[in-house]
Each structure stands twice: as structure tokens, then as C-alpha cells.
Amino acid sequence: MKIKALGMLSGGLDSTLAAKVLVDLGVEVEGVNFSTGFCVTEHTRNFRDRGTHKDRPSDAFRMAENLGIRMHIIDISKDYLPVVQSPKYGYGANMNPCVDCRIFMFKRMRKLMDEYGAHFMFTGEVLGQRPFSQHKQALKTIETESGLTGLILRPLSAAHLDPTIPEVKGWVDRAKLMAINGRSRKPQEALAKEKGLEEYPQPAGGCCFLADPGYSLRLRDFFTNNGKENLTHEDVILLKVGRHLRLSKYVKIIVGRNERENNFLKYYEKKRHSFSIPSVGSAFVLAEIKGELTPQDSGAIARIAARYSDAPKDQPVAVEHGFEGRSETLQATAYSEDEIKKLRIN
Numbered sequence: 001m002k003i004k005a006l007g008m009l010s011g012g013l014d015s016t017l018a019a020k021v022l023v024d025l026g027v028e029v030e031g032v033n034f035s036t037g038f039c040v041t042e043h044t045r046n047f048r049d050r051g052t053h054k055d056r057p058s059d060a061f062r063m064a065e066n067l068g069i070r071m072h073i074i075d076i077s078k079d080y081l082p083v084v085q086s087p088k089y090g091y092g093a094n095m096n097p098c099v100d101c102r103i104f105m106f107k108r109m110r111k112l113m114d115e116y117g118a119h120f121m122f123t124g125e126v127l128g129q130r131p132f133s134q135h136k137q138a139l140k141t142i143e144t145e146s147g148l149t150g151l152i153l154r155p156l157s158a159a160h161l162d163p164t165i166p167e168v169k170g171w172v173d174r175a176k177l178m179a180i181n182g183r184s185r186k187p188q189e190a191l192a193k194e195k196g197l198e199e200y201p202q203p204a205g206g207c208c209f210l211a212d213p214g215y216s217l218r219l220r221d222f223f224t225n226n227g228k229e230n231l232t233h234e235d236v237i238l239l240k241v242g243r244h245l246r247l248s249k250y251v252k253i254i255v256g257r258n259e260r261e262n263n264f265l266k267y268y269e270k271k272r273h274s275f276s277i278p279s280v281g282s283a284f285v286l287a288e289i290k291g292e293l294t295p296q297d298s299g300a301i302a303r304i305a306a307r308y309s310d311a312p313k314d315q316p317v318a319v320e321h322g323f324e325g326r327s328e329t330l331q332a333t334a335y336s337e338d339e340i341k342k343l344r345i346n
């Protein structure tokens with residue numbers, strides 16, 4: 001009987017190595033990559049590389065191709081928001097609800113194992129690598145709550161963990177599994193060399209916006225001012241783009257940082273106020289208003305637009321304000337850098 005394992009593959013080194021260890025032990029491996037809506041690499045591909053690398057496969061697909069295994073990309077973003085809004089086990093160092101996130105994903109894996117006829121699942125998790133979600137107790141909690149007790153193999157750290165069903169039943173040889181633990185990347189790099197995996201993405205600032213300090217500040221600001229329960233997919237996207245500033249509980253401003261972000265923000269103009277200075281060139285500024293926009297607020301936002309423009313900073317400039325097809329011109333002098341700093345969320 002051919003034993004089949006379904007693995008969570010991000011395209012990073014650890015999950016690729018875990019898959020490679022099992023492939024080399026004769027296990028039939030398929031990979032799953034969950035798209036949560038908070039994935040940094042996905043955003044980079046879809047947004048920054050827009051139009052230039054449209055057809056470039058994701059890291060997960062490339063690594064799966066290198067290993068010669070099948071890969072499934074599954075969009076879980078629709079159902080994922082509650083995990084971020086109210087995690088039972090709380091957040092990590094930033095707004096990353098890693099324990100709840102893993103439970104949510106592993107429950108999905110349980111269903112996919114049935115669908116794809118897999119005998120067990122595996123991950124590239126390394127014991128002790130992440131203090132919040134990869135210590136022994138957290139790994140046990142995640143297993144129990146996802147209904148997968150004994151069915152999650154972690155090939156990179158298996159020697160430090162209790163034997164799993166695939167090991168007890170002899171589907172995989174426990175003696176050939178790894179004993180990596182801790183935060184150093186050196187053992188993985190050595191194993192990659194040994195396994196002939198030469199090309200793999202370097203960890204660069206994390207894979208998840210929820211673990212990013214800047215994104216977390218913006219998300220926290222949203223929760224404080226709008227309420228967790230009101231987070232939508234559109235908010236999740238807009239929190240990834242531009243500089244974010246806040247005038248009050250009712251007025252939040254997003255400033256494009258380059259042409260791509262400016263163009264991107266223009267897609268979201270509907271129901272929002274826009275400010276720009278076409279005569280000299282400026283950032284595209286979007287304002288989200290709860291209730292009516294007051295003249296004081298529009299004046300203040302015009303000053304922000306003037307700050308992020310090529311206009312002279314010490315004299316009034318004509319700022320165009322648009323909303324729902326109507327427009328007006330405001331005269332505004334740019335805020336100073338110190339004034340702007342006080343308004344910035346991050």
C-alpha cells in the first residue's frame with residue numbers, strides 16, 4: 001500500500017525540507033498552500049509585481065515543482081476573518097493569532113486528507129522556532145483541537161516529539177526523521193545542502209502580515225476605532241497599502257507611497273474622499289470618513305496632500321477634493337514634518 005501524506009507547504013525552506021524528507025522515504029506527498037488574505041508573498045506577487053511577473057508561479061508552486069509533487073492552493077480568506085477578530089488563544093508578539101490560525105488550518109487539512117485520500121498530514125514546523133506557537137504544549141493543543149491527534153508528523157523535529165501514528169505503524173521510519181529544534185537556521189541549511197536543495201527563498205521579513213509590526217499597528221488602530229466585528233476583506237487589503245494617518249476616531253487617511261500605490265488606491269475611491277494636486281504631482285490621498293466630512297477635516301486632509309506633493313511647502317497650493325463624482329478645490333499649506341508625525345499610525 002502506497003502511503004500518502006498531505007503537507008502544508010508555504011514554499012519556504014522548512015516545509016520544503018519536510019516534504020523532501022518524506023519523499024525520500026518513499027511517501028507519496030501532496031502539498032496544500034492556504035491563502036488567508038494576509039500572505040505577504042501573495043500580496044507582493046499580486047500587487048508590486050502587477051503586470052511584470054503576472055505568470056510567475058508562487059514559491060509554493062515552484063518548490064512543489066522542484067520536488068515533483070502535486071500542489072493545491074486553497075483560498076480560505078472568506079472564513080478566516082473570525083480567527084483574526086477573536087482568537088481564543090490570543091495574539092503573538094504582533095496581531096498574529098498563530099495558535100488559532102493553525103487550529104483553523106489543520107481542521108481544513110483534516111477534511112482535505114479525506115478528500116485526497118491521505119493517511120496523515122505533515123508540516124515543516126520546528127520545535128522551539130516560534131515562542132508563541134511552536135513549543136510542545138502549543139503543538140499538543142493545536143493537535144487536539146483540530147481533531148488530528150497522532151496524525152500530524154513534523155519530520156524536522158520528530159525525534160523530540162512523541163511518536164505519531166505514521167511512525168508507530170511503520171509508514172515512515174522514525175529513525176530517519178530529524179531532531180532539529182530552536183531558532184537557528186543552520187541545521188536546515190545543512191540539511192538542504194545534503195538533500196541537494198540549492199534554490200529556496202530566503203526568509204525576508206516574514207510571510208504573514210499579521211506578524212508584521214507595521215501592519216499590526218494599523219490593524220489595532222482599525223479595531224480600536226471601528227470595532228473588530230466590522231473588519232472586511234476590503235479593509236484587510238487597504239491596511240496593506242500606503243502610509244496610514246488618523247485625524248480622529250472618524251477620519252482615517254491613506255497616502256499612496258508611489259505610483260503603483262496611487263493607482264491601486266484609485267480603485268477604492270468609491271464611498272471615500274480623494275485628495276490630490278494634479279498641477280504639481282502628489283500622492284493620491286484617500287480618506288475614510290464616518291459620518292459627514294467637516295470643513296476643518298477636509299482642510300486638514302488637504303494639508304496632508306500638500307505635504308506629500310511636489311508643491312512648495314511654505315505657501316498655499318490648490319488641492320483637488322473629490323467625492324462621489326463631485327469635486328472642489330481647496331487652498332492648503334503643507335503640514336510640517338512634526339505635525340505629520342503626530343498623525344501617523346505607523
Ligand code: SF4
Pocket residue numbers: 036096097098099101102208209210211
Ligand atoms: S504567522 Fe500568520 S499564517 Fe503563520 S501561523 Fe501565525 S497567523 Fe498563521
